[in-house]
Amino acid sequence: MKRGIDVNLEKIKGHSYYIKGGTNSGVYVFKDKYALIIDPGLSNSRGNRIIKLFEKEGIRIKYIVNTHEHSDHYGASKVLLNHYTGAKCLASRDAKVFIDNAYLFSMYVYGGKSNKFFDDFFKNRGEILNVEEILEEGEVKLNNEKFIVVDLKGHSLGSVGIITEDKVLYLGDSLFNESILDKYNFPFLLDISAQINTLDKINSLEFDYCVIAHGKPLLDREETLDLVYKNKMVIDKYLNQLREFLTIPYTREDLLKDIIEYNDLKLNYKEYYFSSSTLASMISYLIENDEIDYELENGKLYYYMK
Known part of the structure; x- marks a missing residue:
């Protein structure tokens, strides 16, 4: 029988902690031993391991905050809600739409009704979930303690960050660690302009430590700030590649083909469509900035630099 990976509660500062995993989770333990957990992870098994850990520590979950609408962050939430009576699930208004209706994510990435090739990659996500409370940007009081919610859209429509009174910033996927940039070199981004603004915003936030969802958890x-710069450089690299390619007319599919080949990207079915989605977002960014135009010829749509 396959044994689950043990989870541990790692202290950062004050009442702020993290749990390492495929998705790194944030934890804030209140004085009364109730807890707020941020991004519990993908699967029911991850949720059950967290329950076991918290029972050992004498902690009960009161709030589950999902930084955004991707199932590797919120999938374990339902098993926690089932176990902890009265616990509440929180997310941004935009994230709620996709969390409450999980099938929408596959549809928007694929560009139509999804299929088993794509959906098989999400078969381990947890049960159906409903977000009960909406997080708005600004100060929020939970269990009589203050937290700051930061709008960090870009990677997704509903991305937020959470800053605790210990000045620990939980970023979700709003910043990609170097190991992730190496592995998934063409990052999954929904809105390029928003992501650039988010990276600038992170530079201006007051925090001492930050927790990132994938790779090395604590920075x-x-x-x-060094990682913010590297994330910006990756975006710039691909935008500049597009500008070079588009000195001649290109279809979107051929653009993606050349990006994959030029950067030696190794993709599976899901990652191909994630990359296709990012490319669409980069094309939209260039259109917004009045850099490219298009032409429809012989049933094909071509983009090119103005």
Whole structure:
């Protein structure tokens, strides 16, 4: 029988902690031993391991915050809600739409009704979930303690970050660690303009430490700002590649083909469509900035630099 990976509660500062995993989870433990958990992870098995850990520590979950609408972050939420009576699930208004209706994510990435090739990659996500409370940008009081919610859309429509009173910033996927940038070199981004604004916003936030969802969990402020710069450079790299390619007319499919080949990207079915979605977002960015035009010829749509 396959044994689950043990989880541990790692202290950062004050009442702020994290749990390492495929998705790194944030934890804030209140004085009364209730807890707020951020991004519990993908699967029911991950949720059950968290329950076991918290029972050992004498902690009960009161709030589950999902930084955005991707199932590797919120999938384990339902098993926690079933176990902890009265616990509440929180997310942004935009994230709620996709969390409450999980099938929408596959549809928007694929560009139509999804299929088993794509959906098989999400078969381990947890049960159907409903977000009960909406997080708005600004200060929020939970269990009589203050947290700051930061709008960080870009990677997704509903991305937010959470800052605790310990000045620990939980970023979700709003910043990609170097190991993730190496592995998934063409990052999954919904809105390029918004992501650039988010990276600038992270630079201006007051925090001492930050927790990122994938890869090395904990960074100090200096490491975080260095990573912001590297994330910007990756976006710039691909935008500049598109500008070079589009000196001649290109279809979107041929653009994606050349990006994959030029950067030696190794993709599966899901990652191909994630990359296709990012490319669409980058094309939209260039259109917004009045850099490219299009032409429809012989049943094909071509983009090119103005």
